[in-house]
Amino acid sequence: MKSLSAILVLIGVAGCTSLPEGAPRVSGITLSPVAVALEVDARQRLLVSGAIAGREVDVTHYVNFSTDKPKVAVVDRTGQVRAVGPGEAVVTAKYGSHTAQFKLTVKPRAANQPLSFVNDVLPILSKAGCNAGSCHAKPEGQNGFKLSVFTYDPESDWREIVEDARGRRVFPAFPSESLIVKKATLAIPHEGGQRIQPGSESERVLLKWIRDGMVFQREDEPALERVSVLPTARVYRREQSQRLIVQAHYSDGSVRDVTGLADFVANDGEVATVDDHGRVIVGTVHGESTILARYMGQVAIARITVPAENRLPAEQYAALPKNNFIDELAHVQFERLGLFPSDLCTDVEFLRRASLDAIGRLPSPIEAKAFIDDPSPDKRGKLIERLLADPAYADHWANQWADLVRPNPDRAGLKSVYILDQWLRESFRANLPMDQFARAMVAASGSTHRFGPTVVYRDKRTPPELAKIFSQVFLGTRLECARCHNHPNEKWTLTDFHAFSAFFGKIGRKGSGVSPPISGGTEWFFAGGSGSVKHPVTGEALAPKPPGAPTPELDAKADPREVLVDWITAPDNPFFARAMVNRVWGNFFGRGLVEPVDDLRTSNPPVNAALLDALAKHFVEMKYDQKAIIRTVMQSRLYQLSHTPNETNTADTRNFSRMYLRRLRAEVLMDAIGDVTGVPSSFSATWPGARAVETWNFKISSEFLDAFGRPNSSSDPPCERNTSGTIVQALHLMHGDGLQKKITHAQGRARRLADSKMTVAEIADEVYLATLSRRPTQAERAQVEKFYETIKDKKDARRTATEDFIWAIINSAEFIFNH
């Protein structure tokens, strides 16, 4: 008996310190926040983290909470503390044998202090979605009730609720009869449904605020200065979960837990998602992402890192060859994420890939053969130099920039559009350094029929439109979002956007303005016009100021745009060099280090920040020479990886540990087909023999270019270039008359080969070299020979077979994609 009771005692002890089912074993716990001062009735969520082998996991769910002074503070099972009365208290979290403590000072609530619209009510309306862009924050409101998007104009929101509709939205004598309460709680029909639960804390606050006299803001009310999120950065395992806590910090030093009223947005849903309550669920892929927490126009970022569970030995990475800093920095990232780069691609893969990416052309069969048969070890390096010196480079890059700035010719006029197009081509032909390129565009002056960049001014006629295009193109930033409301995912405010616009506030112009659909006149633009840019809410005239930088001193006589370009192209500008190299990167890898390439922001971080920084620095050192940065990118081993995955990187679609397939751009594909078939396309409004890449406006009609995603510049905003596959593309390539005519053309390659004395094997070699920049394998050659054999009894057998052979290759994935 004695021994039995001893066992029971032991079990009992073990029971005390044992963990609940499913709870992880940890070496210690920490509690955050550590200490907070609260007013009576305020709440604070607590977060308990357990340490496991150098990383931390959320164990809040399993913790037992207790408080030493229940009259000061109480705590519930989920770790939410409520301040009850003045004094000091300690909350203890107990997890197995580990404990952690949280100190709390509770201050009395100021007597009769009314609730405030700005600090108490607006956050509730925001969280309930009342001021969503599709609800009452539409430009014309909804059913006569209009709020500002993301609360950029609290005063107008207050007036709308308290004074508009003859005050019937609030009923101070009987707060629960107020329309704003009854609609939101669905006590009466509401198209938007129930936004606030009857009986909830939110309803209580709303009612009390009405009862308190609907104060806009108390006189001494502290202002919201920033928000922060806990944990700010953490390393996770796949499929783990984590609660986030959002704290609002005020000008008087006070802190409020606003987790329940914050909005959360996950940047990459595959790495991690987040729910309305700030609960993060980590996904099933490795990688890095951010969760954005937004509260009353302020944002904070929680960083999520999901490394591979099985990391490879460091020696394996150390043993990898590195061609330049790109490889060094990429390997660091790979090691962290447990990715191992694919093998180097073959020489012929590199030849085709590099030619298509750098100059938008396939190598000719002669070039391909020469490259394949060149025994020199540095033939890749030599190829890069040859491509950078190729005249086709200019048209390929001008064509890409045309996507960004090319106006609708109906609006800007054909001649103007042509002049801009030619200027782009000349710029890339001369390899104009990108800082000078930016200066020419942003500070353009002169005639739209003489100087291309002025055409951007002809097309974008107001300061906000100019601010939008230049910030997107040269800063890689969608400042435009802050045109009508504060940027939802970034710190930019209305003031930032319109102060940026103010650089374009005094553009003068003369001549004939736009007059669609001909719009043929000449127009002149110059600095020194009159005008100003006003803040849309306050109406105050704004001084020009770049985003995130101090207000510059402006000489009254100088062109403020020159000052702006000085800032844009300064070596320490945080946007320009990054945006430019990110675009170049996107061209060579199919996606940017930041994706989309023109959406640089804290909440959309680069997949490899160190790499983007290093590239930007290099670009500055190279004096913004685009060819120099392209050379560096192409020389890297990273750019020369095979697209065949290994066992670590099949799921990698963003870290560049293997090359991703990219469908050829519309113009590149069309020209490639012209080269392969030996029958160029012909276009209206260009010289005979012009290639697709030389077409200069989207109205030059082409079913092919339209099917393969040429942007239509009559769309506002311009349609993005779409590289995804569609049924129309498949149909057009397989069955379109265009390709058929080219294949069967009397002067085309198929006819020439068929009518020649070449053997089938020789024909196969030439077609493979022309299309895929390689010779066929033995097996492939045999397949082709077999095909010629099977139809040899038919009429025109050799011609038919050659046509069908070229058709089959052009319609294959190996041709359509750059790999």
Add this chain to the structure above:
Amino acid sequence: MNRTKYNCAGMGRRDFLQVGLGGMLGLGLADLLRAREAKAGKKINCILVWLDGGPSHYETFDPKPDAPKEIRGEFGAMKTSVPGVHFCDKVPHLAKVADKVTVVRSIWHKDPNHGGGNHYMMTGRPTPVPVNCGAFVTFHPSFGATTSYARGVIDGLPPYMSMDRMTRSGGPNFLGAEHAPFVISGDPSNKSFKVRDVVLPQGISEGRAENRRRLRRDLDNLLRITDKVAKDPAVSFDRFNAQGVDLVTSTAAQKAFDISQEDDKVRDRYGRNSFGQRMLLARRLTEVGVSFVTVYYGGWDHHRNIFKTLNGKFMTQWDQGLAALIADLDDRGQLDNTMVVCLGEFGRTPKVNKNAGRDHWPGAMSVLLAGAGIPRGQIVGATDAKGYYAAENVYTPEDFAASLYHKLGIDPHQVLHTATGRPVQLVDGGSRIKELFA
């Protein structure tokens, strides 16, 4: 490639689109289509006849024989197959099918420019900034593009087609280029006409096409990464190709594209001209499963000589072709699952101008609708006695758009997201025109 854009709801725009396109990575295409159809309910396909330029309501469906001469113009009114309802006396064929259609005489708006009017009536949304007559611009997805987005590709058919061009505001805007109309140019009344890309090229037999495809299979050795986490675009390339092959090997589809297989009497009924045969082809396309077909019929901007023009074949071809389409669909029992809509960007001025023309007038316009359960033999609303303004049961373009989307099984008030993640309501307000749902 897998560009993800984020909107306020925390869901990437690309995620939204992938429910339509890349969503196939997860669900099988068939599952997805089934799910979509279940949601859409009974699938109605739509033929939209676009009278570019702005047809006069006086000279079509809303004659004012009792108005003074300078308003009523040179034409008279004629009885239709619906007692008490009169159309202009230059549309005898349409008058005969009046008992199969609804004409709404009371839609109006305020944009007297072609650019703005086109946009409003083709997308359901006014332009956010004034655009003038020459403007060729879109700010919002058109009805056809949205239908394509909502329904996706069915049986390898591009869901949105347009003849013989894309109308000004017929584009997809932020829905992306894959929802742009598949434009069938060319004149189907020509002997040599064929629908581009959906039938084998001239001179290629099915046997030869199969040889080609087999050779492609043998030679296309590029690695496919079938694990869906790799998001290999070559895998979706294969899927689209397979759908395209299904389309050219489907007897039913191929027959539909070949307008010459139609009975000569039927072809004659539509009129042996480009408009008439486009109407016929539109019927054949919707029959085989194309969700939305726009037929462009421009030239209605009659600032001068309106009576001369409308007394000629420009009018008779339209009258005959459109009436034939409605009657033919009905004869085949297909009118209930096809919707025919005919309109332009606005009506025309009440007073005939000094050039014997009428100018732009958005204060009143007539819109013809038929099929899809729309009541037959009905006139909705009315203009005032002289035809200046919509006066009874007045409706807006938003109401029109909401009605059209309802009939197509698309929620008109759903929220879509632009490329930058901005939420946009498909139709801003508007309610169904109740008379169309009786």
